Structures are given as structure tokens and as C-alpha cells.
Amino acid sequence: MNAVAVVDYSPALGLLALASGLALLPLGWWAWRQRASGPSARRAALTVLTLFLTFDLVVFGAFTRLTDSGLGCPDWPGCYGEAHPFAANEQIAAAEAAQPTGPVTRHKAWIEMVHRYLAMAVGALILVAAAMSLRARRELPFSIGWPLATLAWVIVQGMFGRFTVTLKLYPAIVTLHLLGGLILLALLAFQAERYRGRSLALGPASRALLAIALPLLLVQVLLGAWVSTNYAVLACRGFPQCNGQWWPEGMDAEQGFTILRHLGRAGEGGFLPAQALVAIHWAHRVFALVLVAVLLALATALRRQSAGVARAVAQALFGLTVLQVATGAANVVLHWPLVAALMHTAGAAALTWLLVALQVRALAVPAAASAGAPSATPHGLTSP
Numbered sequence: 001m002n003a004v005a006v007v008d009y010s011p012a013l014g015l016l017a018l019a020s021g022l023a024l025l026p027l028g029w030w031a032w033r034q035r036a037s038g039p040s041a042r043r044a045a046l047t048v049l050t051l052f053l054t055f056d057l058v059v060f061g062a063f064t065r066l067t068d069s070g071l072g073c074p075d076w077p078g079c080y081g082e083a084h085p086f087a088a089n090e091q092i093a094a095a096e097a098a099q100p101t102g103p104v105t106r107h108k109a110w111i112e113m114v115h116r117y118l119a120m121a122v123g124a125l126i127l128v129a130a131a132m133s134l135r136a137r138r139e140l141p142f143s144i145g146w147p148l149a150t151l152a153w154v155i156v157q158g159m160f161g162r163f164t165v166t167l168k169l170y171p172a173i174v175t176l177h178l179l180g181g182l183i184l185l186a187l188l189a190f191q192a193e194r195y196r197g198r199s200l201a202l203g204p205a206s207r208a209l210l211a212i213a214l215p216l217l218l219v220q221v222l223l224g225a226w227v228s229t230n231y232a233v234l235a236c237r238g239f240p241q242c243n244g245q246w247w248p249e250g251m252d253a254e255q256g257f258t259i260l261r262h263l264g265r266a267g268e269g270g271f272l273p274a275q276a277l278v279a280i281h282w283a284h285r286v287f288a289l290v291l292v293a294v295l296l297a298l299a300t301a302l303r304r305q306s307a308g309v310a311r312a313v314a315q316a317l318f319g320l321t322v323l324q325v326a327t328g329a330a331n332v333v334l335h336w337p338l339v340a341a342l343m344h345t346a347g348a349a350a351l352t353w354l355l356v357a358l359q360v361r362a363l364a365v366p367a368a369a370s371a372g373a374p375s376a377t378p379h380g381l382t383s384p
Helices: 012-033 039-066 089-098 106-135 145-166 171-196 204-229 274-303 308-333 338-363 367-371
Strands: none
Touching (some): 012 039, 039 171, 039 204, 039 338, 089 106, 106 145, 145 171, 204 338, 274 308, 308 338
């Protein structure tokens, strides 16, 4: 394989040009659709558009990881010092010839670079939204800190992307990169829902369950990302048992949850033992039982309310929870098929979006009012 500098900023201008061109497509569509709208409606529409594209980016990021394309271009931010794989065709061909099933192939290079292009385009949209918000900061339905924090966070995500490459898929960095994508989604979901200004009164049980559902989902996302980044999906064969046992014997949680280590390596050196991968996988399964119980209890509590919106949210929450259980089981039973794995990530993103939007609407109603007769604005809740 030809030698290549891990970090090479020489293609930066070309990458910026490509990302700007990609960003102009949704921006042009947004400007045309909102040409007769007022400034506030335009800002709200841009936030919702960016939210949808961020959801797509999270799913495409999972596709990049699941197709082993994270090192399809072994340098950053370009590909062999070029802005696109066409210009790096010679180097990619040489790497593929040396290792036909290795980390660098033509299709993996394109998958990795498309992911980077999409991330830069989303970053450009967030920059535009932040600039618009800064100019109209006194008219926003939330603090200017939210769009500025979103802009700062997308830059942090870019750095996670960089270290994913430079540290060769270091599990802790890849896990944080996935979690960071969902945090970015949550930041945008908060702003989109605040722009809409809708509320939903929840009963005490629903409020309490919602308050714990979000942090539990965060923990489960971390555990799921740790499973994926350590390639521990198939460490447990069979479902609901793991390798024919209800509680796998000999699990090595200490090695499995050693954070500072390279991919496939134990913390003190050597290779990560198989029982460490079993511990990683089993922790994700066991915690899923806790999260599923809370989500189903929340859906049940919402279903009992008189407001039609609450019932619609309950149905969406129930459906997404069932989807997560089904796709998680399918990953094991069907030996990690790409479609099921992508749907599992998409389901986690959709649950994040839904719970954040629900929390924002619930917080718009005082707790005392929620304890009375539940009510809702006439509009439905934005959902993925």
C-alpha cells in the first residue's frame, strides 16, 4: 500500500467546494419552499430540514461502519490527499490489489467519502441556521446558546470523525462518534419542537417515566455502540439465550469494558478474549430489558390519557420499541444482516427524536396543569 499522511489538509478547499455544492441543494429547495414565509417560519423550516438530514446522516454513518468502510480512505479529511476518490484512483487500486478484502477498496472509499460529504453539508446547514439565529436572537423561542451549541457540537463530531480514522477505529472514539450523532439529533429536535410551540399535558406517571426514559436510552445507545464497535454482535449465538445459556458462564466484563484499548486488543496487551465480547453483548441485552419495560410502561401511561395526541405518541413509541426488539433479535438470529442492523440504528435515532420532542412539549406545560385534566394543542407531535 502506498504511504499516506494520516492527516492532510491539502484537499480542504476542494472538499469545502464539494460540501458547499451539496449544501446548496437543500438550501435552494428550502429557500424556494419558504419564499413567501416570514423570518421565523423560515428559520423553523431550516431547522426541521437539517434535523431530517441529520437523521439520514446518522443512518448513513451506521452504513459506513457496518460495511467496514470507516478506513476506506486511510487519511483525513480527504482521500489519499485528494478531494474525491476519482483523483485517488491509482492509490486505491494499489491498496485493493495488495488486499482485495482489506479496509481500502473502491466502493469502501466512496462510502467513506460520501459520509464525509454529507457530514460537511449538514455542518454547512447548521452554520447557516446559527448565523440566522444570531441575527434574530431576540426573536427566538429559545436561548441563542442552543444553535451555537449545535454548531460547536457538529465541529466536535468532525473531530471524532478525524480520530476515528487517525486512531484506526479506536472503539471508544467510534462509540462517542455514534453517540455524538444522536446528541446532535437531540439538539436539533429540541429547537424544531420549540419553534412549533406546541404543548402536551402529561399525567404524573407519564412525566416520571419520561424523565427516566431518556437517560436510560442514552445508556442503552452507549452499550449498543460498544457492541457494534467491538464487533460483539455475534458473540452470543441464539435468542433469547446466549450460546445455549440464560446467564453465560465465564464472562469477562473487566476486559470487555476496559475503555482505553485498541480494537480487538485487551487493556494489558494481547487479543481481547471471546468471553469479553460475550460480556459486552450480554450487558446490552440485559439493559435492553430495563429500557423496554420503561418504554412500554410510558406508552401504556400515554395511551390511558384522553388526549388524542398522547395516544398517537403512545402508538409510535410502542411501534418503535417493538421494532428495536425485533431488529436486535434479527441481528443475532440472522447473523447480523445489514438491513436489520441499519434499522436498529434508525430505530434508536427515531426513539431519541420522539422522546426529546415529547419532553419539550411536556415541559411547555406546568406540572400543576399536567396533574389536572390532560390536554394537548390541536396539532400532532412531530415524529420521524
